[in-house]
Amino acid sequence: MDIQLAWLCLIFPFIGVLVTPFLARISTTVMNFGAVFFSFLAAACAVMLFPLVFSAENLPLESQLVWLHTPITVSFGVLVDPLSIIVANVVAVISFFIMVYCLGYMKGDPGIMRFWMLMNAFIGSMLLLVLANNLIIIFIGWKLVGLCSYGLIGFYYRDEKKYWIGGPEPYSFDKPSACGVKAFIVTSVGDMLMLGGILIMYFYAGTFNVLELYQTAPEWIPAMAATPGMIILVSILLIAGPVGKSAQFPMHEWLPEAMSGPGPVSALIHAATMVKSGVFLIARFIPIFYYGYWTAGVEEAMYFFLIVAWIGAITAFLAASQGLVALELKKILAYSTVSQIGYMMLALGVAGFSQDLLVKGYAAGTFHLMSHAMFKACLFLCAGTVIHAAHSIYINDMGALRKFLPYTWLFMGLATLSLIGVPPLPGFWSKEAVLLATLESQHMMLFLIVLVSVIFTAFYSTRYFGMMFHGRQSRHIKQELKKPHHHVHEGYLPQTIACGVLAAGIVIFGLMGMRVEYALYGLFETQLVQDLAHSTVLSVPSFDKTLIMVLSISSVLIGVIPAYMFYIARKWDADLVYERSRLVQVVHAFLWNRWYINAFYNWFFARGVMGIARFVAEKIEIAVDTVINKLTPSGVFGLSSISVWFDKKGIDGFLDGLAYHVQNSAGGTLARIQNGRIQEYLALAVIIALIVCGFFWLS
Amino acid sequence: MMPSILLQIIFVPALAALVILLFRFQLGMKAGWVAVAGLAYTTLLLLLAFFNVYKGAPIEETYQILKSPDISITLVADGLSIAVAFICNILCLALGTYSIKYIYHRIEVLYPETIGNKGEISWYACFYYLFLFFPVGFMGVSFASDLVLMYFFLEVLTLFLFFLMAYFGYYERVWVAIICTVWGIFSALFFLAGVALIYSQTGSFQIEQIHTMSGDPLAFWAILLVLVGMIAKLAIVPLHVWMPWVHAEHPTCIAGLLAVYANIAAYIIVRMLVLPLWDDFQVFGPYIMVLAVITMVYGSLLTLAQRDMKRIPACSTISQSAYSMLGIGALTAASIEGGLFFFLSHIMGKTVFFSACGLVVYMTHIRNVKYLGGLGAKMPITALVFLSGGMMLAGIPPFSSFAAEVVMFAGIFERGDTFGLVIGIIGLMAILLSISYAVHFTRIIFFGPLPEKLANDDHIKDPPWVMLAPLIAIILLSAFLGLYPTLVMELFEPVISSAIANM
Numbered sequence A: 001m002d003i004q005l006a007w008l009c010l011i012f013p014f015i016g017v018l019v020t021p022f023l024a025r026i027s028t029t030v031m032n033f034g035a036v037f038f039s040f041l042a043a044a045c046a047v048m049l050f051p052l053v054f055s056a057e058n059l060p061l062e063s064q065l066v067w068l069h070t071p072i073t074v075s076f077g078v079l080v081d082p083l084s085i086i087v088a089n090v091v092a093v094i095s096f097f098i099m100v101y102c103l104g105y106m107k108g109d110p111g112i113m114r115f116w117m118l119m120n121a122f123i124g125s126m127l128l129l130v131l132a133n134n135l136i137i138i139f140i141g142w143k144l145v146g147l148c149s150y151g152l153i154g155f156y157y158r159d160e161k162k163y164w165i166g167g168p169e170p171y172s173f174d175k176p177s178a179c180g181v182k183a184f185i186v187t188s189v190g191d192m193l194m195l196g197g198i199l200i201m202y203f204y205a206g207t208f209n210v211l212e213l214y215q216t217a218p219e220w221i222p223a224m225a226a227t228p229g230m231i232i233l234v235s236i237l238l239i240a241g242p243v244g245k246s247a248q249f250p251m252h253e254w255l256p257e258a259m260s261g262p263g264p265v266s267a268l269i270h271a272a273t274m275v276k277s278g279v280f281l282i283a284r285f286i287p288i289f290y291y292g293y294w295t296a297g298v299e300e301a302m303y304f305f306l307i308v309a310w311i312g313a314i315t316a317f318l319a320a321s322q323g324l325v326a327l328e329l330k331k332i333l334a335y336s337t338v339s340q341i342g343y344m345m346l347a348l349g350v351a352g353f354s355q356d357l358l359v360k361g362y363a364a365g366t367f368h369l370m371s372h373a374m375f376k377a378c379l380f381l382c383a384g385t386v387i388h389a390a391h392s393i394y395i396n397d398m399g400a401l402r403k404f405l406p407y408t409w410l411f412m413g414l415a416t417l418s419l420i421g422v423p424p425l426p427g428f429w430s431k432e433a434v435l436l437a438t439l440e441s442q443h444m445m446l447f448l449i450v451l452v453s454v455i456f457t458a459f460y461s462t463r464y465f466g467m468m469f470h471g472r473q474s475r476h477i478k479q480e481l482k483k484p485h486h487h488v489h490e491g492y493l494p495q496t497i498a499c500g501v502l503a504a505g506i507v508i509f510g511l512m513g514m515r516v517e518y519a520l521y522g523l524f525e526t527q528l529v530q531d532l533a534h535s536t537v538l539s540v541p542s543f544d545k546t547l548i549m550v551l552s553i554s555s556v557l558i559g560v561i562p563a564y565m566f567y568i569a570r571k572w573d574a575d576l577v578y579e580r581s582r583l584v585q586v587v588h589a590f591l592w593n594r595w596y597i598n599a600f601y602n603w604f605f606a607r608g609v610m611g612i613a614r615f616v617a618e619k620i621e622i623a624v625d626t627v628i629n630k631l632t633p634s635g636v637f638g639l640s641s642i643s644v645w646f647d648k649k650g651i652d653g654f655l656d657g658l659a660y661h662v663q664n665s666a667g668g669t670l671a672r673i674q675n676g677r678i679q680e681y682l683a684l685a686v687i688i689a690l691i692v693c694g695f696f697w698l699s
Numbered sequence B: 001m002m003p004s005i006l007l008q009i010i011f012v013p014a015l016a017a018l019v020i021l022l023f024r025f026q027l028g029m030k031a032g033w034v035a036v037a038g039l040a041y042t043t044l045l046l047l048l049a050f051f052n053v054y055k056g057a058p059i060e061e062t063y064q065i066l067k068s069p070d071i072s073i074t075l076v077a078d079g080l081s082i083a084v085a086f087i088c089n090i091l092c093l094a095l096g097t098y099s100i101k102y103i104y105h106r107i108e109v110l111y112p113e114t115i116g117n118k119g120e121i122s123w124y125a126c127f128y129y130l131f132l133f134f135p136v137g138f139m140g141v142s143f144a145s146d147l148v149l150m151y152f153f154l155e156v157l158t159l160f161l162f163f164l165m166a167y168f169g170y171y172e173r174v175w176v177a178i179i180c181t182v183w184g185i186f187s188a189l190f191f192l193a194g195v196a197l198i199y200s201q202t203g204s205f206q207i208e209q210i211h212t213m214s215g216d217p218l219a220f221w222a223i224l225l226v227l228v229g230m231i232a233k234l235a236i237v238p239l240h241v242w243m244p245w246v247h248a249e250h251p252t253c254i255a256g257l258l259a260v261y262a263n264i265a266a267y268i269i270v271r272m273l274v275l276p277l278w279d280d281f282q283v284f285g286p287y288i289m290v291l292a293v294i295t296m297v298y299g300s301l302l303t304l305a306q307r308d309m310k311r312i313p314a315c316s317t318i319s320q321s322a323y324s325m326l327g328i329g330a331l332t333a334a335s336i337e338g339g340l341f342f343f344l345s346h347i348m349g350k351t352v353f354f355s356a357c358g359l360v361v362y363m364t365h366i367r368n369v370k371y372l373g374g375l376g377a378k379m380p381i382t383a384l385v386f387l388s389g390g391m392m393l394a395g396i397p398p399f400s401s402f403a404a405e406v407v408m409f410a411g412i413f414e415r416g417d418t419f420g421l422v423i424g425i426i427g428l429m430a431i432l433l434s435i436s437y438a439v440h441f442t443r444i445i446f447f448g449p450l451p452e453k454l455a456n457d458d459h460i461k462d463p464p465w466v467m468l469a470p471l472i473a474i475i476l477l478s479a480f481l482g483l484y485p486t487l488v489m490e491l492f493e494p495v496i497s498s499a500i501a502n503m
Helices: A002-026 A028-058 A082-105 A112-131 A135-153 A176-205 A210-215 A217-225 A230-245 A254-260 A263-272 A274-295 A299-323 A329-350 A358-390 A406-420 A426-440 A444-469 A475-482 A493-511 A513-531 A545-568 A574-580 A582-592 A594-673 A678-698 B005-022 B024-054 B079-110 B118-131 B133-143 B147-168 B173-202 B207-213 B217-234 B242-249 B252-274 B278-304 B311-330 B333-364 B380-394 B400-414 B418-446 B452-456 B465-483 B486-495 B497-501
Strands: A061-068 A074-080 B059-066 B071-077
Touching: A002 A028, A002 A061, A002 A074, A002 A082, A002 A112, A028 A082, A028 A112, A028 A513, A061 B486, A074 A082, A074 A112, A074 A135, A082 A112, A082 A263, A082 A274, A082 A358, A082 A493, A082 A513, A112 A135, A112 A263, A112 A274, A135 A176, A135 A210, A135 A230, A135 A254, A135 A263, A135 A274, A135 B400, A176 A210, A176 A217, A176 A230, A176 A254, A176 B400, A176 B418, A210 A217, A210 A274, A217 A230, A217 A274, A217 A299, A230 A274, A230 A299, A254 A263, A254 A329, A263 A274, A263 A329, A263 A358, A274 A299, A274 A329, A274 A358, A299 A329, A299 A444, A299 A594, A329 A358, A329 A426, A329 A444, A358 A406, A358 A426, A358 A475, A358 A493, A358 A513, A406 A426, A406 A444, A406 A493, A406 A545, A426 A444, A426 A493, A426 A513, A426 A545, A444 A545, A493 A513, A574 A582, A582 A594, A594 B242, A594 B278, B005 B024, B005 B059, B005 B071, B005 B079, B005 B118, B005 B133, B024 B059, B024 B079, B024 B118, B024 B133, B024 B486, B071 B079, B071 B133, B079 B118, B079 B133, B079 B147, B079 B252, B079 B333, B079 B465, B079 B486, B118 B133, B118 B147, B133 B147, B133 B252, B147 B173, B147 B252, B173 B207, B173 B217, B173 B242, B207 B217, B207 B252, B217 B252, B217 B278, B217 B311, B242 B252, B242 B311, B252 B278, B252 B311, B252 B333, B278 B311, B278 B418, B311 B333, B311 B400, B311 B418, B333 B380, B333 B400, B333 B465, B333 B486, B333 B497, B380 B400, B380 B418, B380 B465, B400 B418, B400 B465, B486 B497
Parallel strands: none
Antiparallel strands: A061 A074, B059 B071
C-alpha cells in the first residue's frame, strides 16, 4: 500500500490538471475548490507516507514499469526512501497551503483556470522529480517543473505595467513575459549540461536507476576513473543542473526576475519546490561520489564536494550582500532564498570532506531545506498580502503597516526571526547544524564566508521588516489610505489562514528543532551507512556545540542591532550615512547593480548571442546565399552567353563567312572555269589526268 | 491480412488525385474531403500493417511489371519503413485537413479573379491532386526495396513540389520553385550516380544486395556520392541555402511535408548506406557529426535572427534536420535509432510549429514579427499550439523528441571516445538555442501588449477547428510517443540494433 501511495501522490495533481477545464464548466467556485482538493490529496498521500521514516530499516521501497527497453533501458517508477519521503512532504504539504492561499489571492483573476492547471502541473512535476526512481524520470520531472515555472512566472503575459518588476524610476523595469523566458533559458543551460552528465554516467554504469547506481558503484566508478578527468567532467555537468535550478552562482541571476509572477507562485517556486530540487538532486548524487572518494579511493571524486561546497558558500555570501540594499520586497526574499540554498549546498558539499561528516552534512542540508521551505513560504505569502495591501512592491513605499495588518505582522515576524536564526525557531537549529558541519570540515575560509552571510541575513531581514511594519507611514501609504476603497488591511480569510498555519508550523517545528535534527541524523545514518554500506567513522566533535551557538547568535546580533537602530528604532539615519560616505555609495552601487553580474550576462550572452545570430543571418548567410543562389545562376547564364557568342561568332560566323567567301571569292573564281568552251574543258581534263597519273607515278 | 496492402497505401492517394482531377467540377469544394478520405483510408491500412509488423511479421509484396524482360517491383514494410510511412501519412492526413480552409484563402489572394467561378474550383482541385502525390512519394520511398523505385518516388516528390510551389507559393514563387527543383535535381543526380556505381559493382538495384559491395574500394565513392545528394536534401551546411527560400515561400499548409521531403533523406541514408555498408561508412561518421553540429548551431542562430514568420521555422528546419544526422554519424545502434526517432519527432514538431505560424499569417495577414505581439489574448489556442510546436522541436518532455534525444545522445556518448564526448556536449548545448528561439518567438508574437491595429481587428481570433484540430492531434500523438517510446523503438530494434549486432 505504501508504494501505491507514492504513485497516487504524484498522480493526483496531474488528474487535477486534466479535470480543471471540466470543473470550470460547472462553475468557477467548483473549479477553485476542485483544484485545491487535488493538491490536498497529494499532500494527504505524502503525509501518509511519512510514518515510514520511523521504520527506516524497511526502506527503500521501489516500484517500476519499463518505459523503454531498447536500445537503452529506462524504467518509470517511484522510489520511497527517507530523502524522497521528507522532500515529498515538504513539497506537497506546503504546496497545499499555498493553494489554499491562492483561493483568496487569485480571486476574480481572468486567467484563473490556466493558473490552477499550471499550479497543479507544477506540484505534480515536482513530486515526480522527488519520487522518481531513476535519473531520466527525475529529469523529466525536472524539465516539466521548469516549463510550468516558465508559464507561472510569465503568468501576466500581457505585460501590463502594474506587473512589471525592477525599478523604481529611473532604474529599468522587467516585464513578466521576459522574466519567464529568462528563467527558462538560464535553467535550461544547467539542464542540458546535467543531461550530458547523466548520459555519460549511463555509459559507464549501464543504468539510470538510482538504487542500481548506488549498488553498482564499485564496478563503474573505477571504470570511469580510468579516464583521467572524466569524474571531474561528470561532476561539473551533474552539478550544473542543480546550480541552474536552485539559482546558485554563477546561474543565480534568473531568480530575482522570477518575482514577476503572482505572489503565491513566488512562494511555490522560491520556497517549497523548484529551487529545492537542486538541493535534492545533489543529495541524490552524494552517495555515488562519496563512495568514489572514500571507498574506491578515486581522488577526482572529491572535486564534486569541493565544487558544491564552494558554490554554496559563494552564493550564500553574494546573494545575502545583494539583499542588503534591494528595495523590492519579493526581490529581497528571492536574494534571501538564493543565499539560504547556498547554506544547504555548503552543508551537502562538506558532507564529503571527511568520513565523519557524511551524515552530519547530509542531515544539516536536508534539515535546512525543511525549515527554510516552511518559513520562506510563509514570508512569500505574507509578502503577497502586504504588496496587495500597500499597492506597491517597494519596501520604501510601506512603513507603519503593523496596525493595518496585525496578523500578517505577527506571521511574517515569526518567519523573519526564523530566517535570521533566532532560537528556538527552526531557522536557528538548521543554520546551526550547517555552521557546525562547516566548522568541523576544517575549511575556515568556508566557515568565515558563511558566518558573514549570517550577519548580512540578520541585517537585511531586520531592514525589510522594519521598513514595512515600523517607523513612519510612507507618502505612498498615506495616499493609499486616502482612497475610498483602499486595500491597506488584511487579505482574504484563506490568505490569513494559510499564513497562520505556516507560522504555527514554524513555531512547532522550532520547538521540536533539536529532536528533528537528531531524528534526521539517525534516519540518514540508517540510509547511508547501514543500507548503502558507506564507510564512515564515528563522529568525534572537534568543536563544542556551544561555540557554534555563541558564534551564530553573535553574528545575528551584529547584523540585527544596526538594522534595528536604522529601520525600527530609527535612532540612526541610513540616508545620512549614505550621503556622507563615498565608500558606502560605491558599495551600495556595486550591490544594487548585483555585482554587475547581471549586466555582464546581458551583454555577453543575451546581446552576444543575438549579435552573432544577426551576423550569421545578415553577413554569412546573405553572402553564401548570394554566391550560390544568385551568382551561380548568373555565372551559368554568363557562361551560356559566352556559348551564345561562340555559337554566333564562332561556329555560325565561320560557316556563314565560309559560305560568303565560297560564294563571293572561290565561287567567282571557279565560275570562270564554267565558261561553256568545250576545248577548255578538254584541256583541263587532260591536265588533271596528267597530274593524277604523275601523282601515282611518283608515289 | 488485406491483399496488396502496401500497393494500396501507395496508389490510393494517386487514385484519389485522379478522381479529383476528373470530377473536379462535380466535387467542387468537396475535393479536399475526398483527399482526406483517401488519406484516412491509407492511415487505416497503415495501422493494420503497423500492428502486423509490430507483432514481428514484416510485409513483402512483389509485382511483376513485365515478363520479358523480367521486371518486377518489391515493396517491403519492416519496422523501420512502417514507422516512417505511418508518421508521414498521418502528417499528410493532418495537413490535408488543415488545407481545406487554408488553400481557399490562398486562392483568394493569388487568383482573386477566379473567385466565384469555375477557375476557383479548378485551382482548389489542382492543389489537392498535386498534394496527393506527396503521400504517394513518401510511401513509395518508405516501402521501396530497390534503388530505381526509390529514385522514381524521390523524383515524383520533386516534380509535384515544383508545381505546388509555383502555383500556390508566396513571393517570387516561380523563381523559388525553380530553385527547389534545381536543388532537387542536384540531389537526385548525385543519388543516381551513386546508384549507378552500386549497380556497376553488385549487378543489382536491390537494396538487400548493396551489402555485397562492402569492402569494395568503390564503396567509398558510392557512399560519398549518395551522401552529398542526401546532405543537400537535408540542407546540411553548406548545402542548405535552398531551404530558407523554399520553406519560407511555399504554401504553409505543406510545411510539414517539406520537412519530411528534406528529412526523409536521413531514412534513405540509414536504409541504403549505413546498414548495408556498415564498415565502409565508418570513415564518414566523424565528418558527418562535425557537419551536423555546425549545422545545428548555424541553423539555430539563423532562426534567432529572423523577423519573417515563415522564415523562422524554415531556418529551424536546417538546424533540426542536423540532429538526425548527428545521431546517424555517431554510428551506434542507439544513436541511429535515436536519430531516426528524432526525425519522426521533428517532422511532427515542424508540422505543428510551421502550421501555427501559418495560422498567424492566415488570421493577421502579417509576416513580419515586428508588427505582431500580444496575440495570446486573441488567439490563445494558437498560442498554445505554437508553443507546443516549439517544445516539440526543443525536446521538452513529454513530447517524443525528448525520448529521441535521450536515446540519441546516450548512443553518441556510447562511442566512448573523446570526440564523441565533445561533440555530444556541444550538441546538447545546441539544443539550448532551439529552446531559446521557441520561447523567444512565442514571447514576441503572443505575449506583451496587443498593437493597436491588431487590437482593433475583430477578425483576429483562433482559426476554425478544421485547422486547429489536426495540429492538436499531432501534438497528442507526439506526447503519446513520448510517453510510450517503446512502440517506435521496438519497431526499429530488429532492423537496426539486430543488424548492427551481427556486423
